[in-house]
Amino acid sequence: MDIYLLEAVINGILLGGVLALLALGLNLIFGVVDVIWIAYADIVMCAMYAIYFLYTGLSVPLPLAFLIAIIGAASLGVLVHLLIIAPVLNSAPLNQLLATGGLLFFLQSFATLLFGTDFRNIGVRLPVLEFATIYVSFARLIAFAVGLIGAIALYGFLKWTYLGIAIRALAQDRDIVGLMGVDPRRIYLVVSAIGGGLAGLAACLLALQYDVHPFIGNTFGPVIFMICVLGGLGNMIGGFVASFIISQIIAIGGYYSSTELSYVLAFTFFIVLMFIRPRGLFAR
Amino acid sequence: MLSLAAVSAGYGSFQALFDVSLEVAQGEAVGIIGPNGAGKTTLMRVISGLIPMREGAMTLEGRSVGGLPAHRMVEAGIAHVPENRRLFPRLSVEENLRIGAFIPQARAHFAERLDWVFSLFPRLEERRGQLAGTLSGGEQQMCAIARALMSKPKVLLMDEPSAGLAPLVVQQVFDLVHKIRAEGLTVLIVEQNVQQVLEVVDRAYLLEVGAIKLAGSSAELKDNSFIRQSYMGL
Numbered sequence: 001m002d003i004y005l006l007e008a009v010i011n012g013i014l015l016g017g018v019l020a021l022l023a024l025g026l027n028l029i030f031g032v033v034d035v036i037w038i039a040y041a042d043i044v045m046c047a048m049y050a051i052y053f054l055y056t057g058l059s060v061p062l063p064l065a066f067l068i069a070i071i072g073a074a075s076l077g078v079l080v081h082l083l084i085i086a087p088v089l090n091s092a093p094l095n096q097l098l099a100t101g102g103l104l105f106f107l108q109s110f111a112t113l114l115f116g117t118d119f120r121n122i123g124v125r126l127p128v129l130e131f132a133t134i135y136v137s138f139a140r141l142i143a144f145a146v147g148l149i150g151a152i153a154l155y156g157f158l159k160w161t162y163l164g165i166a167i168r169a170l171a172q173d174r175d176i177v178g179l180m181g182v183d184p185r186r187i188y189l190v191v192s193a194i195g196g197g198l199a200g201l202a203a204c205l206l207a208l209q210y211d212v213h214p215f216i217g218n219t220f221g222p223v224i225f226m227i228c229v230l231g232g233l234g235n236m237i238g239g240f241v242a243s244f245i246i247s248q249i250i251a252i253g254g255y256y257s258s259t260e261l262s263y264v265l266a267f268t269f270f271i272v273l274m275f276i277r278p279r280g281l282f283a284r
Numbered sequence: 285m286l287s288l289a290a291v292s293a294g295y296g297s298f299q300a301l302f303d304v305s306l307e308v309a310q311g312e313a314v315g316i317i318g319p320n321g322a323g324k325t326t327l328m329r330v331i332s333g334l335i336p337m338r339e340g341a342m343t344l345e346g347r348s349v350g351g352l353p354a355h356r357m358v359e360a361g362i363a364h365v366p367e368n369r370r371l372f373p374r375l376s377v378e379e380n381l382r383i384g385a386f387i388p389q390a391r392a393h394f395a396e397r398l399d400w401v402f403s404l405f406p407r408l409e410e411r412r413g414q415l416a417g418t419l420s421g422g423e424q425q426m427c428a429i430a431r432a433l434m435s436k437p438k439v440l441l442m443d444e445p446s447a448g449l450a451p452l453v454v455q456q457v458f459d460l461v462h463k464i465r466a467e468g469l470t471v472l473i474v475e476q477n478v479q480q481v482l483e484v485v486d487r488a489y490l491l492e493v494g495a496i497k498l499a500g501s502s503a504e505l506k507d508n509s510f511i512r513q514s515y516m517g518l
Contacts, residue, residue, distance in 0.1 A: 162386055169372045169383045178354025179332055179364045181387035181435060 005255055007134050012251025013244065014140040017147030018205050020243035022220070023227045024151055024236060025198030031171045031234035032191045035085050035096045039104035041221030043080070043196055046107060047073040047203030048212035049115065055122050062124065070200035077196020078189055085192070086185075104217070111214035119211035126208060143205035150201055151240060154194070158236075167191060171234065223250075223263075226270045232280030242281060246270075285310045285470050286331070286362075286439050291340030291350075293330045300326040302495045303340070308439065313461070313471040315481045315488035315502075317515060323494040324474040325367050328443045331472070332364035333357035344438065359387050363437035367444050369428040373417025377408055377427055380416050384434030393436065401430040404463060422453035429460060433469075440464065442473040446480070458484055478515040482506050490515075 026040050037043075047069040054065035084103055088096050126138040158164035166182045167190070177184055210216065227246050231238030246266050253262030277283060286308040293301045300323045308314045316324050329335040331342065333354035342350040349360050357364075363384075371380055381401065385394045402409040405426045411419060416427055425445055432440060445461070446454040454477065461484045465471060475481035482488060482502045490498035490511065498508070505511050512518040 162382065162391060165375065165379050165383050166386055168379075169375060172372045172374055173370055175334075176366055176370045177383075178334060179358065179366060180383045180431075181355050181358035181390075182383070183353070183355045 003134055005252070007136075008251045008255035009248065010134065010136060011140065012248040014136070014144040015251060016244035016247035017144030018202055019220070019224060019227060019247055020240050021147040021150050021198055021202045021205075022224045023231070023239040023243050024154055025195040025202075026224055027228050027231070027234055027236050027239040028154070028167075028191055028198075029195040030228070031236070032167055033081070033085060033089075033188050034174075035089070036100065036225075036233075037080070037085075037195070038097060038100040038221075039080075039107055039217075040195070040199060041217035041224060042104050042107040043073055043076055043199040044203045044206065044220075045111060045212065045214065045217045046076060047200040048207050048210075048216065049111065049120075051203060051207045052120050052122050052212050055124075056120075062122075066204040069203055070197055073200025073203065074193040074197035077192040077194075077199070080196070081188055081192035086188070089188075108214050108217070115214065117213060117215075119213045121211045122207050124208060137209070139205075139208040143209065146201065146205055150198065154198070155236075163187075163190060223266070226267065230270055230273060230281055232283045235280065235282050238280060238282030245281075285312070285345060286472065287343045288331070289341045291327075291330060291342060292338045293326060293335055294338065295326075295335075299338075300494050301330065302493075304491070304494075304496055305340075306489055306496065306499075308470055308472050311468055311470055312487070313465050313473065313485040315485035316472065316474045316491055317476070317478045317481065317488055317505075317511075318491035320476070322491045324491055325443055326494075327491065328364060328367075328441050328472075328474055331357075332362055332441055334364075355387075358435050358437075359389070361436075361438035362441065363432035363435050363439070364441040365428050365432045365443060365445060367447065369424045371416040371419075371424055371427055371431070373415065375416055376413050377416055377419070378412040380427055380431050381408075381434050384431035387435055390435045394434075397434050397436060401433050404433075404467070405430050405460075420453075421449045422456055425449065425453075425457055426460065429464070433464075437469070439470045439472060442471065444474055444476065446475065446477045454480065478511065 026037060029037055050069045050072050051065050054060040054068060055062055080103065084099050088099050129136050129138050158168055166177065167187055170177045170184060170187050174184060223246060227242045228239050231242035249266045249269055250262045253265040288304055288306050290303045290305055291301060292299065292303060304327060316327065318324055326335060330337050333352050333356065337350055341348065344360055344362065349357065352360065381398060385391055385397055390397065407423060408426055408430055411423060416424065419427060445457050449457060458480050461473065473481060473485060482505055485502055487501050488505050489496050
């Protein structure tokens with residue numbers, strides 16, 4: 001096998017880790033709250049700005065800046081639920097979509113107003129590792145490992161804790177969880193906090209690799225939505241697997257053509273698949 | 285134990301319950317019978333807090349519980365086995381039981397409660413790892429009752445436990461109700477299966493068009509000519 005192709009495959013797997021984290025967060029919120037957060041990737045953007053200004057502006061140590069960004073993003077998730085989602089929870093899906101879509105424009109415009117359209121980088125250069133003539137970016141390796149750990153931790157939480165079981169129960173039958181002593185409003189807040197926190201975690205990983213600017217959400221937001229739909233909206237495991245399928249298409253497509261074309265390929269694959277399996281690859 | 289005084293409730297502009305008053309004493313089993321659309325399920329949902337009451341009062345052990353949301357009702361001691369069982373189909377039997385013990389006071393005694401419901405329903409222990417959606421109808425009803433019992437309720441509400449089950453299984457479900465009574469639980473049960481429910485309850489109320497039309501002991505109602513004609517086909 002061509003080692004450059006192998007390198008592309010490995011990079012694809014590594015990219016999948018971060019995408020999986022975001023797909024899990026979005027899927028969790030959709031599966032439980034039943035609202036699609038169009039502005040989900042822009043929570044990541046806000047958290048990346050937080051990291052940038054904490055680290056470069058206030059000289060906060062990077063790990064602490066990461067922690068603050070994660071907590072901040074989780075709080076932002078709760079705030080988004082309380083201010084934007086809760087009032088339209090029983091409205092038509094289109095209205096909910098418009099509300100979270102409005103948030104997207106609000107956050108992007110607000111960031112432009114505050115920070116301008118400059119590309120900013122936290123300036124941390126992590127080494128490139130060499131394994132027997134294959135080059136792997138250390139930042140991507142970390143991102144993959146953390147993404148995987150985050151996914152496993154979330155799985156364990158949903159599988160084995162009372163709160164996790166309550167979250168899954170609510171996703172299956174929201175009308176009667178109250179009879180189990182579960183307050184649905186509390187579960188919505190918990191899920192929004194987890195979703196926001198996962199976006200914050202992804203922001204930490206992305207800040208090590210990419211510049212932050214007000215529209216960074218647009219570069220991976222659509223990909224995350226595509227992944228979630230491909231895996232079956234609300235299906236956590238489906239979304240996880242789909243993350244790696246899409247990241248491989250992007251990576252291998254990028255190797256044979258160009259990065260731009262690889263996204264075209266990924267979306268073409270997605271559109272074709274939607275004709276064959278309209279409810280996603282792993283629809284129940 | 286449980287007392288409702290002049291309770292009214294409804295959906296939007298539709299009123300489903302008119303001035304319903306009823307009483308369930310400690311350790312008693314009481315039935316609510318009546319035709320389709322009489323408001324039996326609405327009454328159960330009002331008692332468990334899924335639907336707010338519009339007027340009236342409700343007390344549990346003398347404490348006012350009217351207007352509490354469902355999750356607070358469970359903490360107060362009311363467990364509700366909903367119509368059509370409503371298990372969480374993609375959770376295992378054990379996970380369904382675990383969510384039944386969600387409230388803090390039940391969580392602390394999860395292991396002993398689990399042993400207890402498994403002793404009542406040994407079948408569930410055999411199926412504990414299976415997804416609830418794959419159980420047979422009778423097993424699902426067992427699981428739904430067991431799930432409600434996990435919260436250590438003072439009053440157990442059962443909405444049409446025999447609905448949609450094969451005749452042989454219906455008999456098993458009524459045997460389960462007997463078993464639960466023998467454990468000293470207070471039970472309020474809604475049923476269309478009038479003949480069989482009168483065998484397991486002490487007293488019953490007849491609900492028609494959202495209001496209580498008749499009340500009496502099981503023996504009285506079994507001999508009542510109106511009940512015999514309209515609800516037992518005798």
